[in-house]
Amino acid sequence: MTTDNERYACHYSLRDFGVEGQQKLLEARVLVIGAGGLGCPVLQYLAAAGTGTLGIIDHDTVSLSNLQRQTLYTTDDIGFLKVECAAERLRKLNPEISIITYPVELTSGNAWEMIAGYDMVVDCTDNFSSRYLINDACVLLDKPLIFGAVYRYEGQVAVFNVTGDSSSKLNYRHLFPEPPAPDEIPDCNEAGVLGVLPGMIGMMQATEVIKLITGIGKVLRGKLMTFSMLTYDSFTVDITDEKPVSHLIPEDRQELEKTYYSLICSFSTHGIEELDPAEFYKRISEEKSLIIDVREEGESPAADFPHQSVPLSRLTESLSKFNQENIILFCQSGKRSLKAAGILMHHFGTEKKISHLRNGIKALQNISL
Incomplete structure (x- = not known):
C-alpha cells in the first residue's frame, strides 16, 4: 500500500511511533460495529490516522434525531443507510485506505464469519444483546475488543480479551457476567445523552485501537474507565477474573450460532x-x-x-x-x-x-x- 508522506507527517515525527507505527496502522484490519454516536468518531479518527482496512457493520438508516451527535451525517442523508453515507465521507477523508460496508444486522448467525476476518473489533453498539454477542464471538475467535458506552452525561471505555500482566484475558462478562433484568435496563431514548459525549468516548476508543496496533502507551486492559462530561472527573476500576465466566460463553461456533441473544437479554x-x-x-x-x-x-x-x-x-x-x-x-x-x-x-x-x-x-x- 502506497502512502502520502505528507498526510502522516505528524505521526512520522512522533517518538516511539514514526514510520514503523504508521506501517502497522496501514496493515491493520479493524471492524467497527455500529455507525452511530460512538461509531462516527471512531471511524473518523481511525480513517484519518491511516488504518488500512475499516469494516463497518450497521443496518440502520440516518434519522433526524441522529444528527445531534452522529457527526458523519447531514440532513441530506436522512433515510439513507448509515454505512453507505459513512463510507462516502471516510473515502473523501482518506482515499488511501479500504472501507468495507456491511448493511446488515449483526446476529449470532453471521457474527463469526464477519469478525473472523479482522484483527480487532470496536463495539459501538447501544444494546445489551449486541454487546454479549460481540463479546462471546471475540472470546471464541481470540480477537481484542474495544468497548464503549454512553448514558446521559457519562461514558465508559474498556479493552477486553487482551493479555496483560497476567496470562488471563478478561472479557466483558468479567465485568457484567449476565445481562441485567429487562426492568433494570435504562432507556436512552427517554433518559437522553449529551450530544458531545459520544464524540469524547469514541475518540478514546479510537485511541485504544491505535495503541493496540502500534504498541505505544498502556491500554485499558483489565480496567473500566468512566468519564463525566459535567465535571471532567474520570476514574478507573479494576476488572478481575475472581469469578469464572467461561461457562456463560458458548463453547464453539456451532453453539454461538444457536444462542439467541435477543431472547437472552429480554x-x-x-x-x-x-x-x-x-x-x-x-x-x-x-x-x-x-x-x-x-x-x-x-x-x-x-x-x-x-x-x-x-x-x-x-x-x-x-x-x-x-x-x-x-x-x-x-x-x-x-x-x-x-x-x-x-x-x-x-x-x-x-x-x-x-x-x-x-x-x-x-x-x-x-x-x-
Whole structure:
C-alpha cells in the first residue's frame, strides 16, 4: 500500500511511533460495529490516522434525531443507510485506505464469519444483546475488543480479551457476567445523552485501537474507565477474573450460532432453580413434570427418558401448550435451557414451577437412573 508522506507527517515525527507505527496502522484490519454516536468518531479518527482496512457493520438508516451527535451525517442523508453515507465521507477523508460496508444486522448467525476476518473489533453498539454477542464471538475467535458506552452525561471505555500482566484475558462478562433484568435496563431514548459525549468516548476508543496496533502507551486492559462530561472527573476500576465466566460463553461456533441473544437479554434468569444430575433424575421420576429438550433437532446425545422437543428458537410460539404445573428444561450444556427457563418465568410468573438441568445433558453421561 502506497502512502502520502505528507498526510502522516505528524505521526512520522512522533517518538516511539514514526514510520514503523504508521506501517502497522496501514496493515491493520479493524471492524467497527455500529455507525452511530460512538461509531462516527471512531471511524473518523481511525480513517484519518491511516488504518488500512475499516469494516463497518450497521443496518440502520440516518434519522433526524441522529444528527445531534452522529457527526458523519447531514440532513441530506436522512433515510439513507448509515454505512453507505459513512463510507462516502471516510473515502473523501482518506482515499488511501479500504472501507468495507456491511448493511446488515449483526446476529449470532453471521457474527463469526464477519469478525473472523479482522484483527480487532470496536463495539459501538447501544444494546445489551449486541454487546454479549460481540463479546462471546471475540472470546471464541481470540480477537481484542474495544468497548464503549454512553448514558446521559457519562461514558465508559474498556479493552477486553487482551493479555496483560497476567496470562488471563478478561472479557466483558468479567465485568457484567449476565445481562441485567429487562426492568433494570435504562432507556436512552427517554433518559437522553449529551450530544458531545459520544464524540469524547469514541475518540478514546479510537485511541485504544491505535495503541493496540502500534504498541505505544498502556491500554485499558483489565480496567473500566468512566468519564463525566459535567465535571471532567474520570476514574478507573479494576476488572478481575475472581469469578469464572467461561461457562456463560458458548463453547464453539456451532453453539454461538444457536444462542439467541435477543431472547437472552429480554428475560431475567434470576431465581431459576438449577438441578444437578441426581436432583434432575429424582425430580423427573417423582413428579408429574413436563420435560422439555430445547436443543435443535438432531443434536446428540439423545435423551433416554420421556420428554418433548421444543427448540429454543420456537419456544415462545409454543407457550400455550405448556399445561403442566412443573416444567423442567434441558439442553446440551445448560446455557440454552437457562435462557428458556427465563422466558417461561417471564411468561408464567409464579404460576408454574420452572427448573433446568445445570451443565446440560452432558452432565448425565456418568449418571444412571
